[in-house]
Amino acid sequence: MYDVIIIGAGVCGASIARELSKYEVNVAVVEKNNDLASGTTKANSGIVHAGYDPEPGTLMAKYNVEGNKLIEVLCKDLDVPYKKVGSLVLAFDEKDLLHLQKLYERGVENGVPGLKLLTKEEVLEKEPSINKEIHGALYAPSAGVVGPYELAIALMDNAVENGTKVFLNHEVVNIHQEQDKFKVEVKTAKETKVMEARYVINAAGLHADDVYNMIEPTDFHIIANKGQYYLLDQAQGGLVSHVIFQCPTAKGKGVLVSPTAHGNLIIGPDAADASAKHDVATSQGGLDYVRQMAALTCSNIVYRDNIRNFSGNRALTNRDEFIIGPAKTNAHFINVAGIKSPGLTSAPAIAVDIVKMLEDSGLSLAAKAEFKGTRKVKSLEKLTKEELQALIKENPAYGRIICRCEKITEGEIVEAIHSPVPATTVEAVKRRVRAGAGRCQGGFCSPKVVEIIARELNIPLEAVRQEDLDSYILIGKTNKGGVDHE
Ligand SMILES: Cc1cc2nc3c(=O)[nH]c(=O)nc-3n(C[C@H](O)[C@H](O)[C@H](O)COP(=O)(O)OP(=O)(O)OC[C@H]3O[C@@H](n4cnc5c(N)ncnc54)[C@H](O)[C@@H]3O)c2cc1C
Structure with missing residues (x-):
């Protein structure tokens, strides 16, 4: 019997798990996919928004501004890629300038620090490569860029180090309420079983309406709205x-052009309803629109350096607001739903309030004396030559480069495979240490990564998956019974 079950291991579930792991409570996270951060959290712009966009007085405004500050601290504590690069909202005509004034006032009311309206000349001084026809911009120095899945993984790894249990490939299919507990029915690859908890947090992203519906008729419905991207090589990152x-516009924050936390260039997204919640296919039409709009910002983007197109789905509801709080009939069931943008930025602040809500509804929270709130990632880039040589001498795997594009060694991959929430697939390794995230997108290194995963987990090569349980890479040997050319 758990004190709390969190449904969903995206950035919201991970933030809540990590916040709860500061206390003496017994917490389980159940996630239907084969890894953490494999829903919307893996496919977004990765922007830590400043907070001038949401309407004052909304939860989105409150959590955005608070989350912006918390993320900076968390990224330092947990060693997550983050850069406080600042943002610019461009005005292309007089009408846009009026809108920027509104955003500025909204931002001031929301408590966004350092906002400034810049003249055309001031903007071009900051950004010489953008189109010269702009009329001005709103500058927000507190905006930043973060590795979105790295953030969620770091939060969950840290929660696990502090006692949280994570169950991957556990899909919640039903929830039964009893007097003082929930019986959460989960489907795994092998069986359907029941997990019990006194409190349930519904952080199921695009499926939060389906999960809520398991305990009472939901009064919100989630529509998946797709955003598509170009991700360009680091050669374009500057x-x-x-x-x-x-x-x-009414459709959202529009198409952005931005460096990423890893020095790539990201361009997108568009906004169009997806055919289904799981539909993350990109389309020529959507990508053409992104290019067309991005050309207004920069006409000199070299798309030859594009290394990946991808899309993510926003969890839109009929309310232009996050839906956060207890269910109507049971205060022990808390929804964290409709977490569209700026959800990534807001998640750490949402988590703080969820813990307060749990306490208000009777969960006793004694601080954990031995809570360890920091994590250090071994970054070979940051080592001196002498430190690197010493490390390689101690463990030669740190001297074997597996991913040539991102210069990732076997030692780092092995570490990821044995991390608190182990990376057991090619994509999970990529999300943790960037093997396969570079220019060749795993063309050279993924067979090596498969071998290392198989060896470290002591499983056959055919059992290693790309991402989900049914994403087979190898299905057997082609020369059975003949000469083995290993
Ligand atoms: C195109 C796009 C761009 C964005 N850009 C930004 C940005 O720049 N900055 C920003 O702040 N925000 C941005 N966002 C918003 C941000 O990405 C989301 O708000 C955030 O990732 C939502 O996290 P989550 O944990 O709520 O959902 P998810 O990451 O989707 O996690 C939910 C998890 O629940 C699991 N789950 C679902 N059903 C079940 C079940 N029945 N049983 C078990 N597990 C289940 C899913 O598998 C999933 O892993 C963007 C979103 C999109 C789509």
Whole structure:
């Protein structure tokens, strides 16, 4: 019997798990996919928004501004890629300038620090590569870029180190309420079983409405709204040095051009309803739109350096607001739903309030004396030559480069495979240490990564998956019974 079951291991579930792991409570996270951060948290712009966009007085405004500050601290504590690069919202005409004034006032009311309206000349001084026809911009120095899945993984790894249990490939299919507990029915690859908890947090992202419906008729419905991207090689990463937005429209924050936390260039997203919650296919039409809009910001983007297109789905509801709080009939069931943008930025602040809500509804929270709130990732880049040589002498695997594009060694991959929430697939390794995230997108290193996973987990090569349980890479030997050319 757990005190709390958190459904969903995206950035919201991970933030809540980590916040709860500061206390003497027994917490389980159940996730239907084969890894952490494999829903919307893995496919977004990765922007730590400043907070001038949401309407004052909304939860989105409150959590955005608070989350922006918390993320900076968390990234330091947990060694997550983050850069406080600042953002610019460009005005292309007089009407846009009026809108920027509104955003500025909204931002001031929301408590966003350092906002400034810049003239055309001031903007071009900051960003010489952008189009010269701009009329001005809103500058927000507190905006940043973060590795979105790295953040969620770091939070969950840290929660696990502090006692949280994570169950991957556990899909919640039903929830029964009893007097003082929930019986959560989960489906695994082998069986359907029941897990019990006194409190349930519904952080199921695009499926939060389906999960809520398991305990009472939901009064919100989630529609998946797709955003598509170009991700360009690091060769293009220096084209701009801020997150550059265009004036937002009713459809959202529009197409941005931005450096990523790893020095790539990201361009997107568009916004169009997806055919289903699991539909993350990219389309020529969507990508063409992204290019067309991005050209207004920068006409000199070299798309030959594109290394990946991808899309993510926003969890839109009929309310333009996060839906956070206890269910109508049971205060021990708390929804964290409709977490669209700025959800990544807001998640750490949402987590703080969820813990307060749990306490308000009777969960006793004694601080954990031995809570360890920091994590250090072995980054070979940051080592001196002498330190690196000493490390390689101690463990030669740190001297064997597996991913040539990102210069990732066997030692780092092995570490990821044995991390608190182990990386057991090619994509999970990529999310943790970037093997396969570079220019060749795993063309050279993924067979090596498969071998290392198989060896470290002591499983056959055919059992290693790309991502989900059914994403086979190898299905057997082609020369059975003949000469083995190993
Ligand atoms: C195109 C796009 C761009 C964005 N850009 C930004 C940005 O720049 N900055 C920003 O702040 N925000 C941004 N966002 C928003 C941000 O990505 C999301 O708010 C955030 O990732 C939501 O996290 P989550 O944990 O709620 O959901 P998810 O990451 O989707 O996690 C939910 C998890 O629940 C699991 N789950 C679902 N059903 C079940 C079940 N029945 N049983 C067990 N597990 C289940 C899923 O598998 C999933 O892993 C963007 C979103 C999109 C789509």
